[in-house]
Amino acid sequence: MSTDLLDKPAGLASPFVRALVRLMRAEDSYGTWEGRTDADLLTDFIVTKEQRREIPIIGDPDPDVLWRLEKFYAAVGIDIERVTGRIASPMMKMSHEGFGRVLLTCGRLVVLTRTLRDVHRFGFETIEKLGEAGDKLVADAAGWIETHPDLADA
Amino acid sequence: MSTDLLDKPAGLASPFVRALVRLMRAEDSYGTWEGRTDADLLTDFIVTKEQRREIPIIGDPDPDVLWRLEKFYAAVGIDIERVTGRIASPMMKMSHEGFGRVLLTCGRLVVLTRTLRDVHRFGFETIEKLGEAGDKLVADAAGWIETHPDLADA
Numbered sequence: 001m002s003t004d005l006l007d008k009p010a011g012l013a014s015p016f017v018r019a020l021v022r023l024m025r026a027e028d029s030y031g032t033w034e035g036r037t038d039a040d041l042l043t044d045f046i047v048t049k050e051q052r053r054e055i056p057i058i059g060d061p062d063p064d065v066l067w068r069l070e071k072f073y074a075a076v077g078i079d080i081e082r083v084t085g086r087i088a089s090p091m092m093k094m095s096h097e098g099f100g101r102v103l104l105t106c107g108r109l110v111v112l113t114r115t116l117r118d119v120h121r122f123g124f125e126t127i128e129k130l131g132e133a134g135d136k137l138v139a140d141a142a143g144w145i146e147t148h149p150d151l152a153d154a
Numbered sequence: 155m156s157t158d159l160l161d162k163p164a165g166l167a168s169p170f171v172r173a174l175v176r177l178m179r180a181e182d183s184y185g186t187w188e189g190r191t192d193a194d195l196l197t198d199f200i201v202t203k204e205q206r207r208e209i210p211i212i213g214d215p216d217p218d219v220l221w222r223l224e225k226f227y228a229a230v231g232i233d234i235e236r237v238t239g240r241i242a243s244p245m246m247k248m249s250h251e252g253f254g255r256v257l258l259t260c261g262r263l264v265v266l267t268r269t270l271r272d273v274h275r276f277g278f279e280t281i282e283k284l285g286e287a288g289d290k291l292v293a294d295a296a297g298w299i300e301t302h303p304d305l306a307d308a
Contacts, residue, residue: 091245091257103245105257108264108298109305144262151263151302 009039014131015082016138017042020075044068045130047123059120061098069094069102069122076112076137077104083142086152088112094119104141108154111141163193168285169236170292171196174229198222199284201277213274215252223248223256223276230266230291231258237296240306242266248273258295262308265295 011017021038028034033041045068047055070092077088088111094100098119104112124130145152165171175192182188187195199222224246231242242265248254252273258266278284299306
């Protein structure tokens with residue numbers, strides 16, 4: 001699928017980043033992204049320090065950033081399967097002002113819970129940092145499932 | 155607050171129904187419901203067999219029925235406190251077609267999870283049945299908290 005075998009940015013091989021890319025491509029019904037490399041697709045998730053400085057501190061999130069936020073947590077949910085054999089389902093509730101909450105649940109267990117703020121500034125400095133952030137959430141969530149498998153199955 | 159001490163419909167004294175009424179009145183910022191009795195407020199939750207027969211099988215839920223659905227599960231969440239000392243927070247995700255999911259969580263524990271369907275037909279035959287339905291959900295949820303207090307506190 002991707003042709004950027006040379007010059008790959010660091011982090012592109014992280015399992016979480018692979019899951020995120022698959023999820024994004026799964027929604028590309030019209031094939032508009034077929035010509036874009038994985039690294040290129042992920043650039044929307046990247047907000048460098050300079051870019052962040054230019055984003056107003058207070059702002060309403062646009063539909064694109066909400067879509068990316070949903071994909072990010074959905075990717076955590078499906079990547080949990082790689083580690084534990086179980087998928088976690090996301091539930092997200094956002095105010096139009098960019099304040100909200102996201103849950104990932106697996107059976108009767110809340111494997112991830114986060115308050116969301118400043119969602120209009122959502123992004124990561126590099127693809128590597130995006131991967132690290134996702135991998136950490138997956139590992140934390142998997143830890144809850146491993147210690148409470150009965151509830152994850154309930 | 156309520157003046158309908160005589161002729162009270164059955165079920166009006168159920169703890170869950172009391173919680174639901176309090177929650178509804180808490181949102182009555184303009185005092186438009188001050189003149190309505192509790193029983194009268196709850197009539198919106200009542201769908202008799204005859205009324206149900208007249209509702210199309212397929213239909214989009216209107217904002218009022220979505221509001222009542224949210225209040226119903228929020229009342230379950232706060233009434234759980236009466237039994238366990240802990241409040242459960244609701245998360246609801248609905249499609250515009252009336253299909254969705256509701257979760258109540260307490261700490262790391264999912265104390266209620268339900269798939270929602272045919273939401274445009276949401277309602278109960280009598281106030282008594284409304285109370286019974288709520289009381290049962292509260293009891294089930296409380297059971298999860300009582301068997302997993304560590305997760306409910308996590």
